[in-house]
Every structure is written in structure tokens, then in C-alpha cells.
Amino acid sequence: MTVIKAALLGFGTVGQGVYEAVQTHGEQLKELFGAELSIEAILVKDLSKHRNGVPETLLTDDFEHIISIPDLQVVFEAIVGEEPGLSYLKRSIQSGCHVITANKVMFARHGASLLKEAEEAGVSVGFEATTAGGAPVIRTISELLKVNRIQSVEGILNGTSNFILSVMREQGLSFEQALELAQQKGYAEADPSADVEGFDAYNKLMILSQLAFGEQPDWKIEDVEGISSITPEQVTEASNRGFRFKHIVRAEQTEQGITASVKPVLLTEEHPLYSVEGVINAVTVSASLAGLVTVQGAGAGKLPTASAMVEDAAALAGKLNLNSTVQSQYA
Ligand SMILES: NC(=O)C1=CN([C@@H]2O[C@H](COP(=O)(O)OP(=O)(O)OC[C@H]3O[C@@H](n4cnc5c(N)ncnc54)[C@H](OP(=O)(O)O)[C@@H]3O)[C@@H](O)[C@H]2O)C=CC1
Ligand SMILES: N[C@@H](CC=O)C(=O)O
Numbered sequence: 453m454t455v456i457k458a459a460l461l462g463f464g465t466v467g468q469g470v471y472e473a474v475q476t477h478g479e480q481l482k483e484l485f486g487a488e489l490s491i492e493a494i495l496v497k498d499l500s501k502h503r504n505g506v507p508e509t510l511l512t513d514d515f516e517h518i519i520s521i522p523d524l525q526v527v528f529e530a531i532v533g534e535e536p537g538l539s540y541l542k543r544s545i546q547s548g549c550h551v552i553t554a555n556k557v558m559f560a561r562h563g564a565s566l567l568k569e570a571e572e573a574g575v576s577v578g579f580e581a582t583t584a585g586g587a588p589v590i591r592t593i594s595e596l597l598k599v600n601r602i603q604s605v606e607g608i609l610n611g612t613s614n615f616i617l618s619v620m621r622e623q624g625l626s627f628e629q630a631l632e633l634a635q636q637k638g639y640a641e642a643d644p645s646a647d648v649e650g651f652d653a654y655n656k657l658m659i660l661s662q663l664a665f666g667e668q669p670d671w672k673i674e675d676v677e678g679i680s681s682i683t684p685e686q687v688t689e690a691s692n693r694g695f696r697f698k699h700i701v702r703a704e705q706t707e708q709g710i711t712a713s714v715k716p717v718l719l720t721e722e723h724p725l726y727s728v729e730g731v732i733n734a735v736t737v738s739a740s741l742a743g744l745v746t747v748q749g750a751g752a753g754k755l756p757t758a759s760a761m762v763e764d765a766a767a768l769a770g771k772l773n774l775n776s777t778v779q780s781q782y783a
Pocket of ligand 2: 582584585609610611612613639640641647652751752753
């Protein structure tokens with residue numbers, strides 16, 4: 453059987469979601485590609501961990517094993533931190549693979565150079581999953597607003613923070629209880645301080661700024677404010693007065709350059725982001741011709757994030773090599 457060989461780096465919340473999505477939506481992918489998308493190997497850090505629902509023979513802790521798979525065409529990356537993700541993706545690009553990443557920490561800092569390397573190598577980089585999970589904000593800006601000049605982007609970009617603020621208000625949970633729930637649901641980062649101190653939203657804003665304005669604002673990481681100091685009493689008092697705390701990011705093109713902010717804000721019912729609740733993210737783009745365009749959807753979690761990654765894979769239809777009748781060891 454003709455297969456498109458793919459590898460998966462990381463088998464945590466997101467990696468498991470990608471594996472599941474490829475299995476449950478294999479027919480749709482096959483129809484798009486005219487061949488089966490086959491996950492040939494999965495890179496993990498700790499081989500001794502018990503993993504459900506995946507053949508043990510697929511697992512490896514050695515990237516060299518992955519990169520030496522003959523005719524490998526697609527590498528999905530869902531591991532944590534700048535390195536080794538960046539090096540693995542560079543190696544994959546140099547080997548002629550298309551890469552698809554969810555790793556925003558890495559992509560916020562190195563996305564522009566990775567995209568350049570990929571262009572030179574004639575392959576593509578999918579990064580929809582880096583920003584706003586399953587809500588297709590990257591594709592909306594990069595493919596549907598190509599002629600428009602983007603004036604600003606504003607929104608809620610951290611699912612964990614929005615979830616915490618929502619359940620503190622709705623269910624009267626403490627900050628710690630709400631965070632624990634977000635962790636159980638697979639929304640939070642491995643180090644959740646990235647979520648609640650605002651750095652995750654900061655990284656996503658950097659990615660959007662690069663995409664929308666071709667550059668990132670020149671500002672210091674100390675300017676980022678998270679939600680960790682907001683108390684249940686403040687949430688309740690705000691709610692009684694008709695306000696909701698929301699963690700809002702904003703970047704705007706001005707004559708002086710790009711200005712940006714990442715901070716909690718009190719919103720009234722009239723504000724469009726007031727009713728964006730739970731793990732949902734929303735981004736409003738102000739575009740020169742289209743006006744205000746809002747994209748909204750689940751900003752974190754296993755399947756919404758996997759959705760963004762397999763949709764990036766779907767965008768490779770027509771770019772993949774289907775001439776070889778490659779034999780998968782599993783087909
Ligand atoms: N969770 C979410 O909703 C979203 C997460 N992301 C991003 O996706 C990426 C993955 O997130 P998530 O799945 O939640 O994270 P997890 O912590 O659940 O999983 C991380 C996976 O990466 C593996 N890993 C970590 N370090 C290495 C390494 N050095 N070499 C090989 N494998 C490694 C781990 O291996 P092992 O299992 O052996 O420990 C694990 O399988 C992160 O960059 C995150 O920021 C993006 C959008 C949404
Ligand atoms: N921890 C992140 C996961 C998705 O990017 C979040 O909560 O938004």
C-alpha cells in the first residue's frame with residue numbers, strides 16, 4: 453500500500469491527540485492525500501513510562517532512529533521547550549521533511565528563521581497549533597487576509613488562564629483548585645507558571661505579531677502580567693459590579709512601531725471578549741479592508757490542538773511525494 457510516512461515527536465497531551473486524530477480520521481486524510489498517512493515512529497523522553505493505545509514498537513527515545521526512517525515526509529513536533537525541538541525540526545527540514553509544530557516557546561523565538569530554512573529546502577512549516585489551539589487564527593491571517601493591512605490583533609490567548617478565571621467566578625473555586633482542574637484537563641503547560649504569569653500568551657502574541665506585521669515588538673519580558681495575583685474575592689467583587697476579569701493580549705501597528713500588552717483587564721458586558729469563557733480563546737484582527745474579523749475556539753487541550761496539527765498536514769495535499777510505493781512496516 454502507498455503510504456506517506458510521518459513521525460511524531462512527543463506523546464503527551466498533544467502527541468496523543470495527533471496519534472488519535474490520525475487513527476480516527478485516517479479515511480478523510482487518505483481521501484485528501486490519495487495515500488495513507490502512517491505514523492512510523494514516536495519520540496518520547498522516558499521509554500519506561502506505560503503508554504496506552506500505541507504499539508510499543510513505534511516508541512523510541514532516539515531522534516537518530518526517527519530521522520533515519522527511509523522516505524520520511526512529515527514530522528509532527530509536540531515536545532516541550534526551545535530545545536531539543538528546534539534542533540530536531542532543523543534536522544528534519546534539512547532531510548527534506550515537512551514539519552508541523554505546536555511548540556510556541558520555540559516558534560516565538562525561532563519561527564522566522566525556521567520558515568526561511570524551510571523555504572530554502574522546499575518544504576513547509578505548519579504552526580497553526582502554536583496559537584489559539586483549535587481556533588484557526590494563523591491560517592485566517594496568513595491565507596485569508598493576504599491583501600489586507602493588519603492594524604491590530606487583540607484577544608484571549610491562554611486557555612488555562614481563561615478557564616481558571618471562569619471557574620473561580622462560576623464555581624467559587626480557589627486559584628489553586630482551578631489550576632489543578634486545568635492541569636487535569638490537559639490545558640496547562642508542563643510548567644504552569646508559563647500560563648498564569650502570562651508568558652504563554654506573550655509567546656503567542658509574538659507569533660501573531662510576526663505574522664501580522666512581519667516583526668515583533670521591541671519590548672521587555674518584564675512588561676508581561678499574568679493572572680496569578682487575582683484573588684477569588686476580587687473575582688467575586690468584580691462580578692457583583694458587572695465586570696469580568698479577562699487576560700487580554702493586544703498588539704497594534706502605530707507610527708512609532710508596534711506596541712503590545714499582555715495583562716488582565718476588567719471588561720463589561722458590552723465588550724465582545726466578556727462572554728468568551730472557559731478554555732475558549734478568541735482573536736479579533738482589525739484589517740484594512742475586512743474590518744474586524746474574530747476567530748474563536750478551544751485554545752488548548754488534546755483534540756482541538758491535534759485538530760490544528762492534522763489540518764496543517766491536510767494542507768500538504770499536493771505537496772507530498774506519492775510516486776513511491778513505499779511499504780510501511782505497519783501497513
Ligand atoms: N496542552 C495543550 O493544550 C497545548 C500544548 N501546546 C504545546 O505542545 C507541546 C506539547 O505539549 P503537551 O503535549 O501538553 O506536553 P506534555 O508535557 O503532555 O508532553 C510532552 C511530550 O514531549 C516529550 N518530551 C519532552 N521533552 C523531550 C525530549 N527532550 N526529547 C523527547 N521527548 C520529549 C515527553 O516525553 P515523555 O512522555 O517520555 O515524558 C512527552 O511525551 C508544548 O510545546 C506545548 O507548549 C500547544 C498547544 C496546546
Ligand atoms: N497552556 C496553553 C496550551 C495551549 O496553547 C493554554 O492554556 O492556552
